[in-house]
Amino acid sequence: MEREHLVKAFDEELRTVTDRVVEMGARVERLFDAAVDALVDGDINRASNLVIEDAQIDALDAEVEEAAIHVIARRQPVAADLREIFSAVRIAADLERVGDLSKNIAKRAVLLGHDRPKPGTTTVLEDMAVFAKKQLHDVIDAYINGDSVKAEAVLNGDVELDTYYSACFRQLITYMMEDTRSITSCAHLLHVAKSVERVGDHATNIAEYVLFRVKGEIPRGRPKGADLEDVLARDLGKGA
Amino acid sequence: MEREHLVKAFDEELRTVTDRVVEMGARVERLFDAAVDALVDGDINRASNLVIEDAQIDALDAEVEEAAIHVIARRQPVAADLREIFSAVRIAADLERVGDLSKNIAKRAVLLGHDRPKPGTTTVLEDMAVFAKKQLHDVIDAYINGDSVKAEAVLNGDVELDTYYSACFRQLITYMMEDTRSITSCAHLLHVAKSVERVGDHATNIAEYVLFRVKGEIPRGRPKGADLEDVLARDLGKGA
Numbered sequence: 001m002e003r004e005h006l007v008k009a010f011d012e013e014l015r016t017v018t019d020r021v022v023e024m025g026a027r028v029e030r031l032f033d034a035a036v037d038a039l040v041d042g043d044i045n046r047a048s049n050l051v052i053e054d055a056q057i058d059a060l061d062a063e064v065e066e067a068a069i070h071v072i073a074r075r076q077p078v079a080a081d082l083r084e085i086f087s088a089v090r091i092a093a094d095l096e097r098v099g100d101l102s103k104n105i106a107k108r109a110v111l112l113g114h115d116r117p118k119p120g121t122t123t124v125l126e127d128m129a130v131f132a133k134k135q136l137h138d139v140i141d142a143y144i145n146g147d148s149v150k151a152e153a154v155l156n157g158d159v160e161l162d163t164y165y166s167a168c169f170r171q172l173i174t175y176m177m178e179d180t181r182s183i184t185s186c187a188h189l190l191h192v193a194k195s196v197e198r199v200g201d202h203a204t205n206i207a208e209y210v211l212f213r214v215k216g217e218i219p220r221g222r223p224k225g226a227d228l229e230d231v232l233a234r235d236l237g238k239g240a
Numbered sequence: 241m242e243r244e245h246l247v248k249a250f251d252e253e254l255r256t257v258t259d260r261v262v263e264m265g266a267r268v269e270r271l272f273d274a275a276v277d278a279l280v281d282g283d284i285n286r287a288s289n290l291v292i293e294d295a296q297i298d299a300l301d302a303e304v305e306e307a308a309i310h311v312i313a314r315r316q317p318v319a320a321d322l323r324e325i326f327s328a329v330r331i332a333a334d335l336e337r338v339g340d341l342s343k344n345i346a347k348r349a350v351l352l353g354h355d356r357p358k359p360g361t362t363t364v365l366e367d368m369a370v371f372a373k374k375q376l377h378d379v380i381d382a383y384i385n386g387d388s389v390k391a392e393a394v395l396n397g398d399v400e401l402d403t404y405y406s407a408c409f410r411q412l413i414t415y416m417m418e419d420t421r422s423i424t425s426c427a428h429l430l431h432v433a434k435s436v437e438r439v440g441d442h443a444t445n446i447a448e449y450v451l452f453r454v455k456g457e458i459p460r461g462r463p464k465g466a467d468l469e470d471v472l473a474r475d476l477g478k479g480a
Contacts, residue, residue, distance in 0.1 A: 183413055
């Protein structure tokens with residue numbers, strides 16, 4: 001009975017850690033969606049209100065870490081349990097960054113303010129954001145269900161986001177050349193496009209830790225040579 | 241004697257972890273320096289050669305994590321030792337990102353290629369990079385020496401980097417408006433400026449974990465309201 005009690009208490013503590021990560025995931029997803037919507041709709045009020053959401057996500061990240069250290073110190077877990085805790089901490093760190101990026105997108109929406117670029121400027125950016133949202137949603141799903149197939153699919157999807165970024169870069173550069181008055185707003189949008197691309201990078205980092213948790217292999221970085229800059233070089237070489 | 245032997249073995253394992261982090265720090269510092277130099281000098285060959293350096297840094301990050309999990313599983317450390325290991329893992333993750341950013345700066349140098357902007361375009365960016373290098377160097381020093389005063393100084397220095405970015409943003413926007421043929425190269429430089437600013441953000445993340453290791457307080461995020469976008473809003477409001 002005593003042993004059973006201990007195991008149960010440990011399981012509950014472990015679940016406190018993973019539940020926090022899942023809660024973070026849900027909040028981060030909502031924040032990213034809302035920030036992109038506020039940017040596209042030019043809704044400055046909504047964008048301003050999103051900034052405080054990020055603080056709550058930061059607090060959850062700190063809670064995950066605190067709970068993880070607590071569990072390790074008290075329960076001295078090994079093998080699969082230790083991997084579970086480790087991946088939770090790394091995933092929380094990535095989610096926290098996605099929260100930061102979303103907050104920064106909201107702040108760029110405020111910066112853009114009434115100096116909005118003409119309609120059509122954000123078409124590629126919007127498609128790109130839809131894809132990034134899907135990557136983020138899928139990887140959180142993969143974490144919740146320990147679904148390594150879905151995690152692999154997220155890893156493989158990242159190159160598509162790089163292609164979107166490259167298309168977005170060329171679209172915005174073209175607008176800047178056509179109308180110099182749009183340069184400042186397009187520069188902000190270029191930055192937002194980069195943030196969206198980075199949300200995708202964090203989704204792949206998370207996918208790697210989902211795989212680590214399931215399979216026990218330490219992620220050693222994605223295959224090199226498929227960086228965003230390589231996609232840009234390919235596309236710009238074709239003539240922007 | 242047995243206990244003494246165990247303690248010694250544990251200390252050695254712990255040192256394997258922290259030594260790897262210190263080695264990563266030295267390599268990352270060199271890579272960042274070299275990438276910025278290659279960009280400013282327009283040295284495409286040198287920039288191309290830097291890409292492989294980053295793979296070695298990624299491998300070290302994986303080694304830190306592997307060694308950390310190994311030590312936790314075998315030795316079941318608590319309190320200060322556990323903090324030591326935890327901060328090593330988080331710092332290694334930040335250094336790995338700085339390595340990625342440096343590699344991406346090198347790749348943008350290749351993209352810029354012979355389509356270089358006219359002299360003077362990168363003056364603010366160069367000053368900014370010098371400051372970021374100092375932040376990175378100081379925080380690695382603070383980690384090696386467990387120097388919380390230096391770590392605090394790095395935390396306080398980050399706002400200066402945001403101010404540099406804002407100045408750089410305005411300088412590049414001005415060049416773009418003056419000469420539309422410079423738009424593509426200046427867009428790449430804007431992106432490099434953002435990468436340099438992010439190197440600074442990682443330096444502050446590392447500073448927080450140096451403080452965590454020394455003082456035992458989980459970092460709860462920097463004081464909010466001092467984001468890059470806030471500095472931009474202040475400066476652009478004044479009229480770019």
